[in-house]
Amino acid sequence: EAQVTQNPRYLITVTGKKLTVTCSQNMNHEYMSWYRQDPGLGLRQIYYSMNVEVTDKGDVPEGYKVSRKEKRNFPLILESPSPNQTSLYFCASSLLPGGALEQFFGPGTRLTVL
Amino acid sequence: DAKTTQPTSMDCAEGRAANLPCNHSTISGNEYVYWYRQIHSQGPQYIIHGLKNNETNEMASLIITEDRKSSTLILPHATLRDTAVYYCIVRVEGSSNTGKLIFGQGTTLQVKP
Numbered sequence: 001e002a003q004v005t006q007n008p009r010y011l012i013t014v015t016g017k018k019l020t021v022t023c024s025q026n027m028n029h030e031y032m033s034w035y036r037q038d039p040g041l042g043l044r045q046i047y048y049s050m051n052v053e054v055t056d057k058g059d060v061p062e063g064y065k066v067s068r069k070e071k072r073n074f075p076l077i078l079e080s081p082s083p084n085q086t087s088l089y090f091c092a093s094s095l096l097p098g099g100a101l102e103q104f105f106g107p108g109t110r111l112t113v114l
Numbered sequence: 115d116a117k118t119t120q121p122t123s124m125d126c127a128e129g130r131a132a133n134l135p136c137n138h139s140t141i142s143g144n145e146y147v148y149w150y151r152q153i154h155s156q157g158p159q160y161i162i163h164g165l166k167n168n169e170t171n172e173m174a175s176l177i178i179t180e181d182r183k184s185s186t187l188i189l190p191h192a193t194l195r196d197t198a199v200y201y202c203i204v205r206v207e208g209s210s211n212t213g214k215l216i217f218g219q220g221t222t223l224q225v226k227p
Contacts, residue, residue: 004157031213033213033214042217042218042219043158043215043217045214045215048212048213048214050213056212058212058214059214088155090157090158092157092158092215094213097211097212097213102160102163103158103160103213103215104160105157105158105159106157107156107157108155108156108157110155
């Protein structure tokens with residue numbers, strides 16, 4: 001089944017403790033992206049990747065890192081999480097970023113930073 | 115990317131057609147209209163997209179006015195599982211596109227028994 005998977009789905013952590021949220025897609029998509037969703041602010045893009053080893057900042061990249069060493073994986077890294085990074089995170093992918101194509105979203109990761 | 119305006123909320127009776135409007139009066143010629151939906155805290159789900167012509171797939175129909183300044187998403191026979199927030203998104207396609215989707219506030223559709 002074509003899908004985007006994220007792990008973990010739920011995470012409660014403490015300020016400053018490094019964490020990684022994994023994202024994987026099995027559709028051989030070139031484009032992957034991370035969003036965060038907060039009440040009243042909607043979904044905002046954090047980082048995106050056009051292809052392997054190519055990443056760029058979205059609208060709210062501060063406090064986050066990403067890597068794209070393989071086509072299928074696009075982990076989101078919080079080196080020193082803070083409470084303002086408590087949010088619902090979504091990973092997305094599509095075959096090509098510029099084409100008139102749908103984007104597939106993962107099920108979400110709900111992160112709480114105490 | 116052009117700004118969109120949608121009603122905050124709508125109700126629909128189960129089994130009836132749900133018609134969700136979207137205004138995008140500043141749309142330019144190379145911008146597509148996309149619809150996504152998000153069922154409570156799940157990942158957004160693609161529904162349909164179009165440029166000028168009306169489009170239909172297994173989920174919905176998309177009607178775009180001739181001047182392209184507005185569109186309507188039609189769910190022909192709404193079910194309780196169609197209760198969700200529906201987002202109308204306008205974006206340019208092409209090699210310079212960063213792929214970012216700009217989600218507004220959307221329309222909360224409540225399908226009632």
